[in-house]
Amino acid sequence: MNIIEVKNIWKVFDNEGTRTEALRGVSLSIKKGEFVAIMGSSGAGKSTLLQILGLLDNHTDGTYYFNGKDIGSFNQEEIAKFRNAKVGFIFQAFNLLPHESVLENVKLPLMYSNIPESEWDKRAKDAVISVGLEHRINHQAVQLSGGEKQRVAIARALVNSPEVIFADEPTGNLDSKSGQSVIEIIQRLNLELGHTIILITHETYTAKYAERIIRLHDGQVDCDEKVSDRNTVKNSCFVK
Numbered sequence: 001m002n003i004i005e006v007k008n009i010w011k012v013f014d015n016e017g018t019r020t021e022a023l024r025g026v027s028l029s030i031k032k033g034e035f036v037a038i039m040g041s042s043g044a045g046k047s048t049l050l051q052i053l054g055l056l057d058n059h060t061d062g063t064y065y066f067n068g069k070d071i072g073s074f075n076q077e078e079i080a081k082f083r084n085a086k087v088g089f090i091f092q093a094f095n096l097l098p099h100e101s102v103l104e105n106v107k108l109p110l111m112y113s114n115i116p117e118s119e120w121d122k123r124a125k126d127a128v129i130s131v132g133l134e135h136r137i138n139h140q141a142v143q144l145s146g147g148e149k150q151r152v153a154i155a156r157a158l159v160n161s162p163e164v165i166f167a168d169e170p171t172g173n174l175d176s177k178s179g180q181s182v183i184e185i186i187q188r189l190n191l192e193l194g195h196t197i198i199l200i201t202h203e204t205y206t207a208k209y210a211e212r213i214i215r216l217h218d219g220q221v222d223c224d225e226k227v228s229d230r231n232t233v234k235n236s237c238f239v240k
Helices: 046-053 076-086 102-112 117-130 146-158 176-191
Strands: 002-015 018-031 035-039 061-066 087-091 164-168 196-200 212-217 220-226
Touching: 002 046, 002 196, 018 046, 018 061, 018 196, 018 220, 035 046, 035 176, 046 164, 046 196, 076 087, 076 102, 087 146, 102 117, 102 146, 117 146, 146 176, 164 176, 176 196
Parallel strands: 035 196, 035 212, 087 164, 164 196
Antiparallel strands: 002 018, 002 061, 212 220
16 A cells, blocks of 8 residues: 655746756655655755655645645645644754753654643653663753764654654764664664655665665656665665
C-alpha cells in the first residue's frame, strides 16, 4: 500500500519576475513501512521536495496523495491538523527550545493534537525512553551534547505516533560516532516499529541504512533503486 504518491509535481518560485523551477515533474510513490533516502547535490531539489511531502509547503502543479487523500483539496487549517497528526520531523539544527527540559521539548507536538492532556507526560516519557535518554529527561536542552539533542528531536518526532517520519540531514551537525548512533536509532524505528522513514541526505554512509535510494538532479528524479547490499553499498544512485 502506498502511503505517499505524487504525480508530476512542480514547484516554481517567482521572485520579482525571476522564475525558478525547483521541482520539474517529480513522480514517485512510497509504500507504508519503507525506509527511503532522497539524495542529490546542493540545489537538486531535496529540501523543496521534503517541504512539500512533509506538508510544510504547497506544490505549484501536480497531485499529491497521502494515504489516498488528495492533499490539494485541503485548506491550510486542514493541512496543519493533518500534518501534526500524521507526520514527524527530525531536522539538522534540532530546533529545540534551549531552556526547556527534554520532557517539555518532547511534549510540544502534543499541545496541538487531539490527545488528552492527561496522557501527555506518559507519551513523552515513553518517547524519551525509546531513544535511551531517560536519565536526561529533566535536563535543559542547552545542557545536552549534539547527539543527545538529536535523540530528543527523534523522541519529539515520535510522540504523536506519526505515520511518516521525515529526517532532514539528521547527522549533518554531528561527529561520526554520534551520527552513526542517530541513524541506527532511525533505522530501528523502521525495522522494529514499522515507521515509514524519508531521509534527506547527501552522505552515502547515512543513505546506506535505507532500503531504497531516490536521487534528484535539477529538480527531477534521475535514479530510483533498491539498495542491493547495505554492507558494500552497491547502488547506481550513489554514482553521479
